[in-house]
Amino acid sequence: MLRVEGLSHAFRNGTETTTVLQHINFHVRQGEIVALLGSSGSGKSTLLNLMAGLMKPTEGDIYISDHNIVKMNENQLSEFRRKHIGFIFQAYELIANLTVRENVELPLVFQSVSPSIRKQKALSLLEQVGIPEKAELFPSQLSGGQQQRVSIARSLITEPSVIFADEPTGNLDTKTEEEILAILKRLNSMMKTTFVIVTHEREVAAQTQHIISLRDGYLITDRDPSDAMPLAGVTTG
Ligand SMILES: Nc1ncnc2c1ncn2[C@@H]1O[C@H](COP(=O)(O)OP(=O)(O)O)[C@@H](O)[C@H]1O
Numbered sequence: 001m002l003r004v005e006g007l008s009h010a011f012r013n014g015t016e017t018t019t020v021l022q023h024i025n026f027h028v029r030q031g032e033i034v035a036l037l038g039s040s041g042s043g044k045s046t047l048l049n050l051m052a053g054l055m056k057p058t059e060g061d062i063y064i065s066d067h068n069i070v071k072m073n074e075n076q077l078s079e080f081r082r083k084h085i086g087f088i089f090q091a092y093e094l095i096a097n098l099t100v101r102e103n104v105e106l107p108l109v110f111q112s113v114s115p116s117i118r119k120q121k122a123l124s125l126l127e128q129v130g131i132p133e134k135a136e137l138f139p140s141q142l143s144g145g146q147q148q149r150v151s152i153a154r155s156l157i158t159e160p161s162v163i164f165a166d167e168p169t170g171n172l173d174t175k176t177e178e179e180i181l182a183i184l185k186r187l188n189s190m191m192k193t194t195f196v197i198v199t200h201e202r203e204v205a206a207q208t209q210h211i212i213s214l215r216d217g218y219l220i221t222d223r224d225p226s227d228a229m230p231l232a233g234v235t236t237g
């Protein structure tokens with residue numbers, strides 16, 4: 001469902017050019033949880049932002065459900081992002097003067113969904129992430145782990161086909177990290193949403209089905225366990 005082909009990226013600052021990604025190729029199946037693993041500065045966030053359509057690569061193609069997002073113009077891309085892509089940030093990025101429920105509803109406000117349906121969906125997602133009782137509080141009244149749960153609920157409310165998460169547990173202690181990963185795994189198996197999770201921690205990557213490792217802008221390993229399995233038979237759908 002996600003295919004990256006011949007992707008390279010360089011940043012230009014005045015006369016200086018920094019090449020950050022070099023000839024990256026990989027693909028991700030519908031419904032997978034994938035980890036993008038690498039040390040700081042290896043190019044993970046750049047790759048994630050390119051796949052989420054937040055910027056354009058210097059070279060290469062990115063297909064999401066057979067749509068090449070690199071070839072889209074700004075309008076097509078923002079509509080595609082709104083409908084098909086969710087994003088989870090390390091620092092949650094919630095809006096301080098909206099309640100938890102209003103934060104979760106926000107992506108639907110831009111899709112002219114009726115207030116009662118928005119509310120119902122938001123409350124149901126807050127239930128899924130385990131904090132239904134926080135709905136009418138403000139983000140500042142929540143712990144970091146609870147705020148990240150809100151951000152996860154917000155990313156899911158448009159029912160995107162893929163969610164990109166940049167170090168979603170990077171600001172959390174180990175126990176809260178475990179809880180957040182468990183929620184992501186449960187939502188993934190329930191909703192069949194594809195998740196791409198950036199991390200610099202091997203322990204986080206080890207909990208996913210598919211690990212793509214970057215070093216200095218190069219893809220160094222692509223471990224997809226299901227590639228190694230013989231086909232058991234014909235599947236439908
Ligand atoms: N806007 C930018 N301009 C110039 N260099 C950048 C920019 N953003 C990131 N970089 C550089 O690109 C490299 C990869 O950064 P990044 O993708 O953020 O890595 P990671 O997320 O793995 O830590 C780093 O060397 C970083 O300094």
Ligand SMILES: [Mg+2]
Pocket residue numbers: 044045046166
């Ligand atoms: Mg990063």
